[in-house]
Amino acid sequence: MNSDDFGHVHESKHADSASQDPASLAALGWQPFFAEQISVDVLSETPPARVVAVHRSGLQILGVGLDETLPPCADVTVGDWLLLDRTQPRSSRILSRKTLIKRRAPGTDRQVQLIAANIDTVFIVTSCNQDFNLARLERYVALAFEAGITPVMVLTKADLVTDRPIWIDAARSVSDRVPVVALDARGDDPQAKLSPWCQPGQTVAFLGSSGVGKSTLTNALAGNEAIATQAIREDDAKGRHTTTRRELHLIPGGCLVLDTPGMRELQLADAASGIAETFEDIETLSTHCRFGNCQHEREPGCAIRAAIEQGQLEPARLQRWRKLLAEDRFNSASLAERRTKDRAFGKMVKRVIKEGKSRREC
Ligand SMILES: Nc1nc2c(ncn2[C@@H]2O[C@H](COP(=O)(O)OP(=O)(O)OP(=O)(O)O)[C@@H](O)[C@H]2O)c(=O)[nH]1
Numbered sequence: 001m002n003s004d005d006f007g008h009v010h011e012s013k014h015a016d017s018a019s020q021d022p023a024s025l026a027a028l029g030w031q032p033f034f035a036e037q038i039s040v041d042v043l044s045e046t047p048p049a050r051v052v053a054v055h056r057s058g059l060q061i062l063g064v065g066l067d068e069t070l071p072p073c074a075d076v077t078v079g080d081w082l083l084l085d086r087t088q089p090r091s092s093r094i095l096s097r098k099t100l101i102k103r104r105a106p107g108t109d110r111q112v113q114l115i116a117a118n119i120d121t122v123f124i125v126t127s128c129n130q131d132f133n134l135a136r137l138e139r140y141v142a143l144a145f146e147a148g149i150t151p152v153m154v155l156t157k158a159d160l161v162t163d164r165p166i167w168i169d170a171a172r173s174v175s176d177r178v179p180v181v182a183l184d185a186r187g188d189d190p191q192a193k194l195s196p197w198c199q200p201g202q203t204v205a206f207l208g209s210s211g212v213g214k215s216t217l218t219n220a221l222a223g224n225e226a227i228a229t230q231a232i233r234e235d236d237a238k239g240r241h242t243t244t245r246r247e248l249h250l251i252p253g254g255c256l257v258l259d260t261p262g263m264r265e266l267q268l269a270d271a272a273s274g275i276a277e278t279f280e281d282i283e284t285l286s287t288h289c290r291f292g293n294c295q296h297e298r299e300p301g302c303a304i305r306a307a308i309e310q311g312q313l314e315p316a317r318l319q320r321w322r323k324l325l326a327e328d329r330f331n332s333a334s335l336a337e338r339r340t341k342d343r344a345f346g347k348m349v350k351r352v353i354k355e356g357k358s359r360r361e362c
């Protein structure tokens with residue numbers, strides 16, 4: 001069991017906030033990216049609503065004058081925008097996502113699960129202590145790039161160290177495209193230092209291990225009104241009580257903070273371009289290798305080995321790049337296998353139906 005199963009659950013603020021400001025889709029994160037997908041007619045017939053919580057029992061949606069619960073649907077995740085079909089809610093259209101985080105479910109069938117949609121910024125949180133781990137930071141940055149989300153590295157507990165610049169430099173070595181912020185999560189630092197990414201209507205999420213200060217940061221953004229108060233308990237399929245917290249907290253006058261446990265156990269799959277973006281230095285070097293299929297082992301004219309010899313590239317970073325690529329390939333390959341199997345199964349089902357041997361209703 002991890003702390004998500006029975007831990008405190010963040011009380012939802014969204015209902016209150018929406019009733020304070022029912023007119024503002026923008027406050028819920030509506031952006032031109034979504035508006036461009038629909039015409040004005042469609043907008044009045046099927047009003048947009050954001051999925052602000054996903055529970056086993058249903059999806060909670062908020063819009064202008066809308067605060068409803070829809071039946072659960074596997075294709076919809078927290079953060080999604082729906083065009084609500086009032087007569088047939090199940091037929092509500094899901095707007096194209098600006099960003100999407102997905103993962104492969106633990107277990108043997110390893111299906112893809114949607115974790116969260118339409119996050120603008122992910123704060124990759126670690127602390128200036130033994131939690132700090134370059135491989136993990138690189139993986140999270142790759143994941144953010146792959147999902148289309150702006151990553152920002154946040155180093156908490158900076159008040160407890162005297163060598164702050166060293167920690168910052170280490171984090172910067174992950175990617176020069178990712179801002180690094182070092183702070184004390186408990187005081188006024190978060191509001192001041194994270195404000196560029198936490199403007200009203202922006203959706204943010206915190207990613208990081210237990211104890212690094214994610215809740216402290218969330219509460220600081222909310223003006224230290226403790227968001228964590230009330231537990232929501234539901235029965236899972238086996239009748240056990242579990243808590244679910246896949247929610248967007250609307251911070252009054254501020255951004256939306258996503259809180260979901262699924263962000264914890266993220267593995268990379270189908271993330272080749274995110275890895276390439278994160279390891280842009282290595283990718284660029286590799287284009288200068290003499291052989292197009294250089295493995296960067298002992299081939300002559302290898303630009304990566306040359307960079308290592310000249311002290312321009314850390315051998316450990318090359319190792320981590322290889323490891324992440326291997327993880328991604330492993331997971332992506334099994335995904336591809338699964339898709340092939342699914343297609344074969346789909347064809348078989350169609351054939352059976354066509355032959356009139358089986359009739360099923362969806
Ligand atoms: N000195 C100091 N303490 C901090 C800082 N950030 C967090 N803490 C403390 O570290 C502990 C853990 O912080 P949390 O915010 O609960 O960590 P979390 O990441 O939400 O942990 P989980 O809920 O287990 O995922 C608390 O006692 C915080 O007060 C910081 O920047 N400086």
Ligand SMILES: [Zn+2]
Nearest residue numbers: 289294296302
């Ligand atoms: Zn090479």
